[in-house]
Amino acid sequence: MKISKIFLMAGLAIMTIVATSCSSKDDWTPGEPTTSGGQNVYLDTEENIALPMDGNTFEVTFKRTTTNGDLTIPVNFSTPTPEIFTSVPSTVTFASGASEAKITITCKQDMEVFHTYRATITIDQQYTMQYADAETNCPKAELNVIKEDYQPFKSGTYYSQFFETEEPAVLEYSEMMDVYRFKDVTEGQTFTFTVDEDNNISIIEAKIPTSYVHSSYGPITANRTNKPSFVEVEDGVTTYYFNFEYTVNAGSFGAYYDYFVVNP
Numbered sequence: 216m217k218i219s220k221i222f223l224m225a226g227l228a229i230m231t232i233v234a235t236s237c238s239s240k241d242d243w244t245p246g247e248p249t250t251s252g253g254q255n256v257y258l259d260t261e262e263n264i265a266l267p268m269d270g271n272t273f274e275v276t277f278k279r280t281t282t283n284g285d286l287t288i289p290v291n292f293s294t295p296t297p298e299i300f301t302s303v304p305s306t307v308t309f310a311s312g313a314s315e316a317k318i319t320i321t322c323k324q325d326m327e328v329f330h331t332y333r334a335t336i337t338i339d340q341q342y343t344m345q346y347a348d349a350e351t352n353c354p355k356a357e358l359n360v361i362k363e364d365y366q367p368f369k370s371g372t373y374y375s376q377f378f379e380t381e382e383p384a385v386l387e388y389s390e391m392m393d394v395y396r397f398k399d400v401t402e403g404q405t406f407t408f409t410v411d412e413d414n415n416i417s418i419i420e421a422k423i424p425t426s427y428v429h430s431s432y433g434p435i436t437a438n439r440t441n442k443p444s445f446v447e448v449e450d451g452v453t454t455y456y457f458n459f460e461y462t463v464n465a466g467s468f469g470a471y472y473d474y475f476v477v478n479p
Contacts, residue, residue, distance in 0.1 A: 255280040255344040256288060257352040258336060259315075266362040271324045274317045275336060275356065277307050280344075282314050288342045290318060294334035299323050299360075326362050328391065334358040365389045365396055369453075371478045375401045377461050377471040378427070384475060386455070394419070401473065402427040404437055408444070408457070416444035418457060432463035440470050453477040 260276040279286065286309040294300055302321035309316045326332065338354040368388035374381045378401055387396045396407045403426030407419045423437040437459040444457045455475040461468040 254286070254342060255352060256286075256309075256338050256342040257354055258338065258356040260356055262356055262358055264358060264360045265365070266322065266326075266360065268328070268362065268364050270362075271322045271326070272319050273322075273360070274319055275358075277309075277316045277318075277338075278314055279309055279316075280314075280352075282309070282312050285309065285311050286342075289339060291337040291339065292334060293337075294332070296332050299326055299332050300334060322360065322362075328362050328364065330361065332360045334360065363389065364391045368395065369477045371476050373397070373400045373473065373475045375471070375473050377459070377468065377473075378402055386475060386477075397475070401425070402435070406437075406457075410446055414446040414448075416446060416455065416457065418444060423459070429463055432465050434463065435468075436462050438462055442470060451479070 256277060256279045258275070259278045260274075264273045266273065287306050290304055290307050292300070292303045299322055300320060301323055304318040304320075307316050307318050322332075334357075336356045336358065340354075343354040344352070365387040366389075367385050369386040371384060371386070372381055373384035380401055382401065384397060384400050387398065388394075389396070394407050394409055396405070398405045404423050406423045409417045409419070411417070418439045421439050423439075425435050425437055427435045429435055438461070440458045440460050442458040445455075447454050447456065454477070457473045457475075458470055459473060460470045
């Protein structure tokens with residue numbers, strides 16, 4: 216209760232200061248107007264784009280909150296490597312009644328493999344809402360485009376001792392890099408690793424972000440440890456073991472094993 220009163224008094228003080236500072240007409244300038252009719256167009260698209268070796272196109276998704284009538288808006292596209300993005304539509308069109316529209320972007324077929332190419336797409340302010348939620352209604356997308364040769368290698372079940380979860384998962388393999396990858400397992404973890412001739416695993420990333428946010432301590436990170444990670448084959452069953460220390464800014468929850476059991 217005392218804390219609530221303190222915040223209440225602080226809030227009132229701030230409001231008083233703001234009200235005083237805005238009382239002079241000479242100091243006030245109007246903000247930019249919002250779009251007429253409440254129209255709000257935003258980007259709702261995957262920003263990390265992985266192209267297969269035989270692929271060179273990807274889609275970008277636009278959405279809008281008002282679906283009355285057709286709507287065509289310009290696509291503002293910028294990149295430090297324009298020679299890579301060989302075909303980019305200059306506009307995107309929403310059909311009447313549609314809340315979603317897409318464009319297809321084409322890249323050079325012989326773009327460098329495992330190199331990240333960056334590009335930015337923005338929407339003109341006149342088609343956006345000034346006070347829309349920037350997280351879910353963002354008028355901007357920062358694209359990271361990469362061509363890679365990862366292919367499905369093994370399917371099975373991924374278990375997490377720390378999160379106490381299990382889920383179907385696919386282990387991927389890059390022949391060019393001789394590297395394995397799990398993508399978005401458990402709580403959004405993506406990591407890569409190598410396996411030597413003695414079945415010892417070396418995890419490449421030192422820190423692996425998760426999508427889990429602890430209610431008291433904030434985001435949780437999986438960290439590579441010095442404890443062994445390895446592949447074990449027993450009674451015809453292959454299991455991959457990964458040792459991670461799970462931490463937040465305030466400290467560590469300790470080290471736990473994730474493991475992946477390959478389907479028979």
